[in-house]
Amino acid sequence: MKAIILGVGNELISGQTVDTNSAYLSRELGRRGIETLRHETVGDETAAIAGALSRAAAEAEIVLVTGGLGPTADDVTRYGLASVMGAELQLDGQCLREIEDFFQRRGKKMVLANRVQAMIPRGAEPMANAAGTAPGIVATLDGAEVFVMPGVPYEMRDMFESSVLPRLPAGDGVIVHHIVHTFGMGESDVGERIEDLMRAEGEVTIGTTVSEGMVSVRIIASAETIEVADRQVDDAVRKIRSRLGEVVVSEGDETMGEVIGKSLKDRRETLATAESCTGGMIGEMITAVPGSSEYYLGGAITYANEVKLQMLGVEKTDLEAHGAVSEQVAAAMARGCRERFGSDWAIGVTGIAGPTGQSPDKPLGLVYIALAGEGTTDVHRHVFGGSREIVRRRAALSALNHLRLAML
């Protein structure tokens, strides 16, 4: 079973937007044993869309299309599909009612332009869109099943999971992808510890990638059945974990925030945060997890020095003697935070995210991370490389990682 994935949009072929939909869809198809032959991306032009659709339908059994279903004049995917099907567009009454309902639920007025989103080629069927207005379209073309979805990633994913997946035929065997995330060790170090696993020939392929400051180990297993592939993945994970030890943070979609959350819940302990250079990013990562109110009490974003004194009880003498970016102030922030919020754990972070603010003895990227617990406060000094964004992200992840290690 082969698939071809088409992206439609001028923003894609002009390079203004990076296409993430095709990679997502390939992964999802792979998990069901359906191999992707190729990705193709064309602009918002009826003839180009029709040409790509007819080539794809001739080569593959499944064609997934994303983009060009919006209400505006530049969205012409439905015209391309109708043209290659040799069918006219007609208004689907059920579709129109769903679009009207969508606007009514939000208390918004539906404009005339949205009516075009209920136009479906004769012989094709609409697919409901729970996350937005544009319904999808499913059609048969040259013996291939064609699924047209919106280009907005969360609408596309929602429709793929709820409407496309149940209609997909079963593939040949299965391909299972898995990923193990680590933190605190460089990619070449990680690679060296699992080099023999990466070189081994067989049904399991192992490689490393770096993304957003975490080094991850990718595992791909292909087998006849899901049980065999899962067992191959489990074997590989066990070996990788034994080589890498406590730098392994999580697997799959699990985030650092979720790992911390689980540990805190298990221990029935609570956390509060005091952030300077990360400006709320640590709180944001923690509260991205549903149910985080069970263990996260809250935090102080103490950007101005005055606020560090007032909200956290940092001593003016410490600020004056050592500066805001210092071991002493980080420790005082964490201790003050723990005391004022009444939490079991508190994190204090202060640093120089850049691009300015450094001094001879305090380089750009210098960050002190303090962790206050029952009776102890540990301070870690880091110097992170990279842009302001990268320094902040690494600082936030490192802070959570210190807490993770302390709870092991």
Place this chain on the structure above:
Amino acid sequence: MKAIILGVGNELISGQTVDTNSAYLSRELGRRGIETLRHETVGDETAAIAGALSRAAAEAEIVLVTGGLGPTADDVTRYGLASVMGAELQLDGQCLREIEDFFQRRGKKMVLANRVQAMIPRGAEPMANAAGTAPGIVATLDGAEVFVMPGVPYEMRDMFESSVLPRLPAGDGVIVHHIVHTFGMGESDVGERIEDLMRAEGEVTIGTTVSEGMVSVRIIASAETIEVADRQVDDAVRKIRSRLGEVVVSEGDETMGEVIGKSLKDRRETLATAESCTGGMIGEMITAVPGSSEYYLGGAITYANEVKLQMLGVEKTDLEAHGAVSEQVAAAMARGCRERFGSDWAIGVTGIAGPTGQSPDKPLGLVYIALAGEGTTDVHRHVFGGSREIVRRRAALSALNHLRLAML
């Protein structure tokens, strides 16, 4: 002058890696007046690569290929190119010496596998790779210029800039991209107000896209000279701004956080934040901007109710009578925050981000946003759709947008 961009790699068509090379190359070509017809991505298979190359060379004058030049057995782009050229591969002596030099400079041993990287189809030429081992290849195929570059993004960019750009023919004039970001109006509403501009035939193409909760208007101008294209863009921006008024937030790369920052600096005013459901995201957006310490004093992340009382002085009676997600509590959070931080403005946000926590009269996605200024506190009620992540992001952007509008 038209181009087609081909990506080669199993990691791309399996979805393990998102292709960012094609978007980069499209942008670079566009800046030189060369239009990209389509992107295509195929796996590491000689026949698939040859097929894609021959289709592309028949349709476009320029074909840019990335990936599949490595030393391992799965890298077969050179074989695909040789096969479609009907030419045999031959060892290029100069190339081989450069690869040997590369290893010597790094003090590493060159393995035999790396010799294959010096194999070039007869009639083609190598392109030096300063950043890695794999030399590129330039060839003429069916009247098209074909440039083959490595897949590793930084090696590809280096080779594109140093070796491909100087060999690219001049395009037909220039293409300039620009983007205008809006917030607070749906895509169909925005589209309706500029429908005639979007439909107009001419040198300027205008379209809309939605990304991370913002609706953006894209402008593409093509002209003989950069001056003419820039003037076309300026004209289009003026028209778009006059149609859309105050929903226009910014242009180009400027973020909502930067717009807020500029206004606050101009007014010499300060801001503090009190966040519940957004958990620090608003602070994070504000402090992503270098120099934000000039106007941002800090914030309170008041996740637990107890913390709302203690840190912001919210009244227990308000919490009990109206609940934490209420107009009254949002207003009290903003007022308390403004008073305790001593800022000119304060934002208070409380809501139900989901996926649980709703009640019959308080649906998922319900968010109250309060803005406290000199003598006034305004509260806005929103019901956002989408996942926890999307509700939080929309709430954070809306909060900043209310502040932006209040400062207009």
